[in-house]
Amino acid sequence: MxxxxxxxxxxxxxxxxxxxxxxxxxxxxxxxxxxxxxxxxxxxxxxxxxxxxxxxxxxxxxxxxxxxxxxxxxxxxxxxxxxxxxxxxxxxxxxxxxxxxxxxxxxxxxxxxxxxxxxxxxxxxxxxYRFLPAVARAKRLVEAGKLGEIRAFRGRYLQDWLVDPTAPWSWRLDADLAGSGALGDLGAHTLDLARYFVGDVTRVSGHTRTFVDERPDPEGDGTQSVTVDDATTAQLAFENGATGTVEVSRVAPGRKNDHRIELDGTEGALRWSLERPNELLVRWPDSRGFERELVTEADDPYADHWWPPGHVLGWEHAVVHENYEFLRAIAADDPYDPDFEAGLAVQRLLDAVQRAAADGGWVEP
Known part of the structure; x- marks a missing residue:
């Protein structure tokens, strides 16, 4: 076929x-x-x-x-x-x-x-990002109960491409075209990982901020209004009782594509950063601090398809793995995750954060 x-x-x-x-x-x-x-x-x-x-x-x-x-x-x-x-x-x-x-x-x-x-x-x-080897290994650890009961999720996704107030306007800065700014562009990824690792969210609070209200028209014709958020913070309450925080920004100096997640459990904790995508920092009950794992061994997710241990992968490999899983699911007529239901669940959270920011309180997605 x-x-x-x-x-x-x-x-x-x-x-x-x-x-x-x-x-x-x-x-x-x-x-x-x-x-x-x-x-x-x-x-x-x-x-x-x-x-x-x-x-x-x-x-x-x-x-x-x-x-x-x-x-x-x-x-x-x-x-x-x-x-x-x-x-x-x-x-x-x-x-x-x-x-x-x-x-x-x-x-x-x-x-x-x-x-x-x-x-x-x-x-x-x-x-x-679900398909990066380190993230997939972290999921295995959580599903196997290695961290115990998850108590807290912390996620942040920071970029700096809008720090300069003279950076040109684009469709991503128009609420009618994009829906939201940093929240939807970056926060969609972080909220998906929050659900992926911890589960359903029952209520959220939020705070959005636009720091630059107008930016130069890319065609040189004056300025255009910015109608989306430059930065957003949110708190999450999970169905299982865990707490969560999310921070996203496109005006964070020095952060090019800084996506980080942390999980705290009753038996351990882990940290991961897109700037060091092949590494997991894991804290086990008998260790005094976090230990570094390089996720490039042949028995790590997807690693057997690529290079010898220690030869790291990059951002683009997540898209390769994503396409592999998608096309394989089509051929086998198997379910695929994340599907449109996962996308809808995240969209409900994006909408809830915006409503919470407008209302100043907690809302249900």
Whole structure:
């Protein structure tokens, strides 16, 4: 079986997923064969160049006609374009991988999840950090009870690309196009890992802040308003009684892509940072402090597909592993996680944090 692939979008995540598809036959030979069939975008000149670089045989400037010619549809477009293409693809029986957050609003996320429930196709949301070996090993430790009962989750995701007030405006700074700012862009990943490791969240509080209200128009035509958060903090109450804190910011000086999580349990604790993605810091009951584990051994998640022990992996490998699991699930007709239900659960938390920030209290998702 050869799966015909269509991409809506060809910039950052388009390159990342095309790279993953190119790597899979070399390192994961049991992956179903794929054909990069159609690349979809609006700028024809840029589209033709991108198709050559990313290995697509055809291009299209509209997504509706392209859906009829593919088996798998990757929605890598801005958030406001997630719902309609994904729903139409699922209605047509086409498998979908949608970038996070699932949508720009809770209403759209609910419509997308409904379409996924009613379709026989696989619907995946791209929470790719689940597929880094160290994160996957941490999940194994938690599931095996090595940390005991989880009492606390702490997560933060910090970047600095908006520290400069003259940094140009983009669609990510418009609430109508993105839904939220740092909260949805970064916090979606952190909230997904919170649920992945600890479980359902019963209530949240939140505080959002926009530090720069206007930014230069990228076309040089004055300024445009910023209508999303630059930074957000939130507290979480989990169903199992654990506590949680989340901090996200795109105005944190010196933090390029600093995603960190910590878990405290009754028998141990662990810490992980995307800036050191191959390492886990683990504290066991008989140790005085955290011990470093390098997650590159052949028996670590995914590590046997790559290099000898100690030869580390990077950010892009999470996307390779994500694509492997997604395409393998399609071929085997197996369930895939994280699916649109996981995406909807995170969208409910994003919405709840925004409502809590507006109300000044705790709210239920």
């Amino acid at each position: 050869t799966l015909r692939i269509g991409f809506l979008g060809y910039r950052f995540m388009g390159r990342a997923h095309a790279n993953a598809l190119a790597r899979l036959p070399m390192f994961f030979p049991d992956t179903p064969e794929t054909e990069r069939r159609i690349l979809i975008g609006r700028d024809e000149a840029a589209l033709d160049d991108a198709a050559d670089r990313l290995g697509f045989t055809e291009t299209a400037t509209g997504w509706r006609d392209a859906i009829d010619d593919v088996d798998v549809f990757y929605n890598l477009a801005p958030n406001f374009l997630h719902a309609e293409p994904a729903i139409e693809a699922l209605d047509a029986g086409v498998h979908v991988l949608c970038e996070k957050p699932l949508a720009d609003s809770l209403d759209d996320a609910e419509r997308m999840a409904t379409a996924a429930r009613e379709s026989d196709a696989t619907a995946a949301v791209a929470f790719n």
